[in-house]
Amino acid sequence: MKRVLMITEDGSHTIFIPEMDEHYHSVHGAIQESLHIYIEQGLLQTTKTELSVLEIGFGTGLNAYLSYCYSQKKNISVNYICLEKYPLNEAEYSVLNYPTAIFPEYSSIFNLIHKSEWNETIEIPKNFNFKKNKADLLTFQFDETPQFDLVYYDAFAPGKQPEMWTDRLLHKVASTVKPDGIIVTYCAKGAVRRAFSDAGFTMERIPGPPGKKEILRGKKTF
Ligand SMILES: C[S@@+](CC[C@H](N)C(=O)[O-])C[C@H]1O[C@@H](n2cnc3c(N)ncnc32)[C@H](O)[C@@H]1O
Numbered sequence: 620m621k622r623v624l625m626i627t628e629d630g631s632h633t634i635f636i637p638e639m640d641e642h643y644h645s646v647h648g649a650i651q652e653s654l655h656i657y658i659e660q661g662l663l664q665t666t667k668t669e670l671s672v673l674e675i676g677f678g679t680g681l682n683a684y685l686s687y688c689y690s691q692k693k694n695i696s697v698n699y700i701c702l703e704k705y706p707l708n709e710a711e712y713s714v715l716n717y718p719t720a721i722f723p724e725y726s727s728i729f730n731l732i733h734k735s736e737w738n739e740t741i742e743i744p745k746n747f748n749f750k751k752n753k754a755d756l757l758t759f760q761f762d763e764t765p766q767f768d769l770v771y772y773d774a775f776a777p778g779k780q781p782e783m784w785t786d787r788l789l790h791k792v793a794s795t796v797k798p799d800g801i802i803v804t805y806c807a808k809g810a811v812r813r814a815f816s817d818a819g820f821t822m823e824r825i826p827g828p829p830g831k832k833e834i835l836r837g838k839k840t841f
Contacts, residue, residue, distance in 0.1 A: 620638045620639065620705075621638065622635070622707070622711060623635045624715075625642070625646075627644060627645065627651075628651075629651045630716075630720060631648065631650040631681075631716060631717060631720050631721075632715050632717070633646070634707070639775065639779050640779070641776060641779045643679055644681070645805075645828060645830055645831060647828065647829045647830035648829065648830075649679075649681060650720060650721055651828050651829065652805070652828045652831075653681050653685055654828075656828060657682045657685070657771045657773070658689050660803055660825060661801060662689055662695075664801060664836070665768060667768055668695055668696060669696045669697075669698075670696070670697050670698070670768045670769055671700075671766055671767050671769070671797075672686060672769045672771070673700050673701070673767040673769070673792075673795060674686075674701035674770075675701070675770070675771065675773055675774055675783075675792065676701075676702070676773040676774050676775070677702065677706070677751055678703065678707070679707065679712065679717070680715075680717075680729065680733055681715075681717050682771055683699060683701060684718070684729045685721070685722075686699060687699075687725065687749075688722040688725050688728075690746070690747055691745065696747075697747050698748045699747065699750070700750045701750075701751055702756050702759055703751060703753060703754070704755045704756070706737070706751075707733075712733045713730075713733075717729060728743060731743060732749055735749065735751060737752070738752055738753060738754075756792075757782060761795045765794065765800070766795060766797065767795050767797060768797055768800045769800060769801050770792060770795070770800070770802040771804075772789075772802060772803070772804035784806070784808075784810070786814045786817070789811065789814040789815060790817070790818045793815055793820065794818070797839065798840075799838065799840075801836060801837065801838055802815060802820060803834070803835070805831065805834050806834075807824055807831075807832070807834055811835060812824070812837075815835070819840060820837030820839050820840065821837060821838050821840045823835070823836055
């Protein structure tokens with residue numbers, strides 16, 4: 620599918636897929652959205668100093684990059700694992716303006732995470748282990764023991780890719796989360812809230828970034 624580079628309202632890039640009529644991020648601001656949902660309402664909500672993070676949909680690497688930057692700022696050790704079925708190619712990721720727009724001192728890390736081998740863990744100083752799985756969430760086999768403290772569920776919208784939001788798949792992801800672990804997503808649909816709730820999470824609707832009234836966050840309580 621064709622992918623088109625676009626500028627969002629905060630000046631940061633996103634990618635648009637004309638065939639799906641879907642963007643990777645909010646057109647109101649990609650960095651603004653990622654910072655609000657995944658960093659402020661996810662990473663910075665935990666008091667742990669060692670975190671195991673799962674991201675569904677590595678995409679442009681923006682969430683991974685910001686997670687790295689904040690892990691350094693807040694002195695959190697992170698084990699970051701993400702899944703991506705349709706990786707961007709070098710011509711696409713090398714023009715993304717995230718590292719010039721935010722934390723330029725870590726721009727080499729943005730390149731490093733993109734250039735790292737698929738399915739191999741790399742150790743990035745300080746204390747950030749990173750692994751990209753080139754994999755389809757629908758068939759990916761997670762370890763049986765719950766291993767994640769934090770999940771970023773950042774798939775394309777349910778209306779565009781409904782197979783990524785079935786109860787069965789959301790339960791599969793939910794089962795990878797440790798007790799007290801957190802799941803956060805931009806999608807505030809009732810069906811998604813109920814699926815995570817049925818899977819043991821206490822869910823809350825919280826205000827979203829500009830252009831999005833609410834997002835969902837849940838804590839695993841049983
Ligand atoms: C909303 S975008 C993610 C944006 C990304 N988190 C970022 O920071 O740029 C959704 C991502 O999910 C990926 N994706 C779509 N179907 C998938 C699947 N079955 N398994 C894994 N990833 C998938 C897409 O290729 C895309 O990169």
